[in-house]
Amino acid sequence: MPKAKKTKRKAPVTLSVTAVPPEGGSKPTTTRTVIRRFHVLIKRKTQLQKLLSEARTTEADQDATKKELQAVEDDIVDLGGLETYQRMSNIGQGNDRGGGSEKIFVGWLNELSEPQRLREAKRQFKLLEVGALRHDNYTPYTTWIDNTPIDLHSRHPDILEQDFLRLNEEENRGRWDLISLSLVVNFVPDAKDRGRMLRLSHDMLRADGYLFLALPLPCVLNSRYMTTEHLQGLMNVLGFTQIRSRWREGGKMAYWLYKKANIPLRPNTSLYEKKVVLRTGNRNNFCVLL
């Protein structure tokens, strides 16, 4: 008799993680679980909102979508919302877990002798730090870096509550010497919005300005739709030249430093406009689309 085929049920997206610990003293596994869960929920929320706005489905489907959206939103609230996510990320940013990525950014600028050049020119770099959990990440460098930290949810009066994707493009065009996107692009739930974030960064940097990008390593080493070469190609068509990169096999994070090229380099973006499977197997779905 043929064996009955076992179907493995996926865990529902609305599965809750409860008992979020207070700031400090929480285990890396707990913070990682909350952060991952939060990413799953906001991604699903964006997908459901998109489905509803397209309104191509039947009324019954729309009702089901609305119900699921409500359940997802309830789960985000149960998890503690963006505030809890930020608290968990802040713990993850602590020195005991590898330290803040700004040290890598500043280290690279030092290697490139930028502070000396600025001293001679008697000026500072204007930095836009997107997704700032702390207001003081760059205070040790105020002699040469004038930082404007922004975040969707401000945790300090010195952090401007602002969505980067909604910044005034005219006012910000060519305005910044430095932009930092550290663990922010992977937070954005929609692949096209991730691409827009990178494109906007290019527009908002002055010629020769630097973009610092940090992503969890699996986004590039274990994704169906992203490899380090693919990212490099995408950044090149946007008009960025890679200056530095850093990660190690088995590590958690990957970092890049890009420079805005002097000439516009946007010949053909078509390779990066649709999802292309670059690897098969048990992978994640991280993707950036232009």
Ligand SMILES: C[S@@+](CC[C@H](N)C(=O)[O-])C[C@H]1O[C@@H](n2cnc3c(N)ncnc32)[C@H](O)[C@@H]1O
């Ligand atoms: C994982 S935390 C990263 C914090 C810090 N930059 C780091 O490297 O550890 C991501 C932060 O990015 C913020 N964020 C995400 N999308 C954003 C956007 N469009 N504009 C401003 N901040 C954003 C979130 O609110 C969150 O505080």
